[in-house]
Amino acid sequence: MRKLYLILIIAFQLSCFSQNKEVLYNFTPIPQSSLVNPGADVSYKFYFGVPVLSGVSANLGSSSFSAYDLFANNGVDFNDKIRNVINNSSGKDKTQVNQQLELFSGGFRVGGKQSQSYISFGAYQEFDFLMYVPKDLAILALDGNRDYIGKSFNLAHLNVRAEVLSVFHVGFHKKVNEKLVLGGRAKLYSSGANATSTKNSGFIYTGQNAGTPNVYNQVIASNLELKTSGIATFTKDEYDGSIPKDIVQNTFFNGSLGLGLDAGLTYYFKENLQFTASIVDLGFITHTKDIETLTYKGTYNYQGVNPGFDPSDQPKNIFDEFDKAIPRDTLYNKYTTWRPTKFYSSLQYSFGESRYDGDCNCKGNINRKYVNAVGGQLFLMSMPVEPFVALTAFYKRSIFEKLDIKATYTFDSYSNKNIGLGISGTVGKLNMYLLVNNVLEYKDVSKANSIAFQFGFNFVFQDSED
Numbered sequence: 001m002r003k004l005y006l007i008l009i010i011a012f013q014l015s016c017f018s019q020n021k022e023v024l025y026n027f028t029p030i031p032q033s034s035l036v037n038p039g040a041d042v043s044y045k046f047y048f049g050v051p052v053l054s055g056v057s058a059n060l061g062s063s064s065f066s067a068y069d070l071f072a073n074n075g076v077d078f079n080d081k082i083r084n085v086i087n088n089s090s091g092k093d094k095t096q097v098n099q100q101l102e103l104f105s106g107g108f109r110v111g112g113k114q115s116q117s118y119i120s121f122g123a124y125q126e127f128d129f130l131m132y133v134p135k136d137l138a139i140l141a142l143d144g145n146r147d148y149i150g151k152s153f154n155l156a157h158l159n160v161r162a163e164v165l166s167v168f169h170v171g172f173h174k175k176v177n178e179k180l181v182l183g184g185r186a187k188l189y190s191s192g193a194n195a196t197s198t199k200n201s202g203f204i205y206t207g208q209n210a211g212t213p214n215v216y217n218q219v220i221a222s223n224l225e226l227k228t229s230g231i232a233t234f235t236k237d238e239y240d241g242s243i244p245k246d247i248v249q250n251t252f253f254n255g256s257l258g259l260g261l262d263a264g265l266t267y268y269f270k271e272n273l274q275f276t277a278s279i280v281d282l283g284f285i286t287h288t289k290d291i292e293t294l295t296y297k298g299t300y301n302y303q304g305v306n307p308g309f310d311p312s313d314q315p316k317n318i319f320d321e322f323d324k325a326i327p328r329d330t331l332y333n334k335y336t337t338w339r340p341t342k343f344y345s346s347l348q349y350s351f352g353e354s355r356y357d358g359d360c361n362c363k364g365n366i367n368r369k370y371v372n373a374v375g376g377q378l379f380l381m382s383m384p385v386e387p388f389v390a391l392t393a394f395y396k397r398s399i400f401e402k403l404d405i406k407a408t409y410t411f412d413s414y415s416n417k418n419i420g421l422g423i424s425g426t427v428g429k430l431n432m433y434l435l436v437n438n439v440l441e442y443k444d445v446s447k448a449n450s451i452a453f454q455f456g457f458n459f460v461f462q463d464s465e466d
Helices: 002-012 031-035 069-070 080-087 137-143 243-253 318-327 439-445
Strands: 046-049 056-062 094-112 117-132 152-154 160-173 180-197 202-206 215-231 256-270 273-287 291-305 330-331 335-338 342-354 372-381 390-402 403-411 417-426 430-437 450-461
Touching: 031 046, 031 094, 031 450, 056 291, 069 080, 080 137, 080 439, 137 152, 160 243, 160 256, 180 243, 180 335, 291 318, 417 439, 430 439, 439 450
Parallel strands: none
Antiparallel strands: 046 094, 046 450, 056 094, 056 450, 094 117, 117 160, 152 202, 160 180, 180 215, 180 256, 202 215, 215 291, 256 273, 273 335, 273 342, 291 330, 342 372, 372 390, 390 403, 403 417, 417 430, 430 450
């Protein structure tokens, strides 16, 4: 139980708030757009982000319920609210939390003034939480099995993962010619705390023999596993440190390590018809620090009169039999997790010639020719049950030479009315941006199924004639 509480603390306290960054993607006035496509067509002499403030983002999503469904002051009993949420959910419904904090970032051109080759680098902290609704287990916990004789409760519905990590990265991108831009990025992951329980199976079944209404056949077939790293120390009775402080220490200086890569491209069919694609976080982490795996594996079969589990019934023998049939084992083997891999793609049509001359600030083209762009984006992300898919339509416009906006409409499993807005402006050398998702829900965020935002500050430098 203490370990469960700890996982919940990591999930809801270290993060104040899906990982699709549809407003940022291919919004090339922002240097951070290369983080979701290392092959984005961006240019600069050099840039650096304001430490800790260059990229702050949070993304919260739930596909089956909102905070209002649970906490509305509408006179409905809380247990009934939970029951309504569970009944309206399926085992494929999920809750996601993702938070990122860019610690430092920068980039510079290499190869001389006429070169179109760039190196970028940086580090960021990330928190990621994913939990599928354990519908069958929730029904069993709320209502018991009395009204579900003959039903098999699926233990595979228990599906959760949470992780705090840091990422150090270095990337390279080059404009090969007027039509093609290629880029890649190498990543070093350091996991400070991880909890993974995503490959469970088994069932709980209660049957009744015909003609013997008081005789039951109960079967519990369990193949449950919870893998953790960087957490076991905190669950010990003798631990007297600070959990947040020690997790930060582990995340940056003593974490389990892994490797990853990003790759991307931009291709112009014509001057005003552009295709992009990228793959992000194709990588893994090998967990070797403070590792512990808890397992409950076995089969328990009880036949007879349904027992009452209270002190007067003295059920000790039943509990002993259960412990022998499905023992709790603790293993200390290292394990590997794969990062949630993201795929982006877009097709963009640009129109409307600009009325000003001169180089732009970190734009898609060195000499911008169009002030309007429309198109569509596709986003895919790997998940334990099935991939997450999102489709986005967008419109971009350059209002002034150094002021740009982007509007998006996204359809995914969280919402079919997700409108996003982004603005990027540059004053002198200071680039500032703000990206907000699901803006229609900000009038009452408690009813929103998904909320996301990102903001940051960078200093971007072009050549002196700029």
